[in-house]
Amino acid sequence: MIDVDRKVESIGIDIDGFDKPFLNKVQHNAAEYGNIQTTRSKNGHHIKIDLFVPTTLKNSLWIRFYLNDDPLRILFDAMRIISDNDNIDVLWDEKQKKSINGIITQS
Amino acid sequence: MKKFSETNIGRIGRFLKNTPNKSYTVKDISINLKINPKSVSSSLSRLKAGRNKTGMINGRKRILKTKSGKNRKTAYEGFKIGTVRNTSKGRWEFFTKTKFKLWKVDFKLIETNSKNKKKNRWDESGNMDLSGHATGLVPSSVEKSRVVGIAAAELFRKGLDIMQGEGVSLWNAVAEDDSKTVYLGGQMINENPLDKKYDSRWDGKINFVNNIGSSYSYNVNFEIEENEYD
Numbered sequence: 001m002i003d004v005d006r007k008v009e010s011i012g013i014d015i016d017g018f019d020k021p022f023l024n025k026v027q028h029n030a031a032e033y034g035n036i037q038t039t040r041s042k043n044g045h046h047i048k049i050d051l052f053v054p055t056t057l058k059n060s061l062w063i064r065f066y067l068n069d070d071p072l073r074i075l076f077d078a079m080r081i082i083s084d085n086d087n088i089d090v091l092w093d094e095k096q097k098k099s100i101n102g103i104i105t106q107s
Numbered sequence: 108m109k110k111f112s113e114t115n116i117g118r119i120g121r122f123l124k125n126t127p128n129k130s131y132t133v134k135d136i137s138i139n140l141k142i143n144p145k146s147v148s149s150s151l152s153r154l155k156a157g158r159n160k161t162g163m164i165n166g167r168k169r170i171l172k173t174k175s176g177k178n179r180k181t182a183y184e185g186f187k188i189g190t191v192r193n194t195s196k197g198r199w200e201f202f203t204k205t206k207f208k209l210w211k212v213d214f215k216l217i218e219t220n221s222k223n224k225k226k227n228r229w230d231e232s233g234n235m236d237l238s239g240h241a242t243g244l245v246p247s248s249v250e251k252s253r254v255v256g257i258a259a260a261e262l263f264r265k266g267l268d269i270m271q272g273e274g275v276s277l278w279n280a281v282a283e284d285d286s287k288t289v290y291l292g293g294q295m296i297n298e299n300p301l302d303k304k305y306d307s308r309w310d311g312k313i314n315f316v317n318n319i320g321s322s323y324s325y326n327v328n329f330e331i332e333e334n335e336y337d
Contacts, residue, residue, distance in 0.1 A: 035122075035139045
């Protein structure tokens with residue numbers, strides 16, 4: 001399993017949908033943790049947070065949960081940690097639900 | 108003595124300069140720096156175009172004009188006109204030229220399923236296919252022919268290694284310098300990648316179609332040191 005106490009310097013949040021007040025709330029909450037950079041995605045927005053204070057990989061998952069990141073993505077990353085796959089953040093990658101089955105089978 | 112606080116233009120300029128070639132929306136900057144979005148927008152326009160140049164005309168301070176009647180502009184210190192720019196609608200960045208460019212190289216064994224098999228085939232079965240592509244950083248000064256000659260050729264060799272590992276031996280059947288059987292190519296895909304340091308690693312994929320038409324895909328990675336382009 002990957003070391004969950006390892007430090008990460010940035011976090012990605014995936015916001016599906018185009019609900020402006022919701023996006024606004026997430027952006028403001030995210031800005032408490034670091035400098036944000038928002039980009040449009042196919043189904044909504046991606047927010048990249050360059051953390052003011054690097055945190056542990058374990059905490060980063062909780063922060064993402066608090067900031068309403070896509071739950072499927074958090075699950076996907078948790079599975080990657082368990083299966084010892086070092087490529088942790090899938091914000092910019094293609095998400096495929098069927099891949100989770102593959103990871104569960106591997107681990 | 109009165110203390111002057113840093114201006115919004117200074118704060119925004121410094122923020123963008125600290126993360127060159129990274130684009131932000133007006134709202135991002137507004138939230139990050141806790142500045143009103145209207146002020147952000149106006150400051151960015153000023154940083155982009157510079158400020159009006161003033162001078163004494165007939166004993167009065169006036170905005171200086173160009174011959175065509177437009178206001179003469181002078182850049183803010185450290186922000187040469189054109190360095191702060193909007194990349195796409197609503198996104199702003201501090202532009203600096205980078206030392207590296209992102210390239211994509213590819214190779215392909217010439218079509219083997221064409222009608223003219225005698226001319227094109229590289230295997231007895233006649234309908235197999237092998238191609239691959241990879242992306243990586245290359246120093247800015249390197250020319251295309253050199254990128255292809257070094258990176259694409261290395262990708263091709265790695266491709267043959269992978270196929271060898273899969274039980275398909277092609278090393279004796281093809282030669283990388285034979286343009287009749289192997290196509291090697293490359294194109295620059297990003298002039299200003301975010302990477303600050305040279306990364307010798309190239310990542311890509313090899314695609315293989317076997318003699319009964321089944322497709323296989325393999326990840327490939329290899330390293331090319333910066334001095335190999337010298």
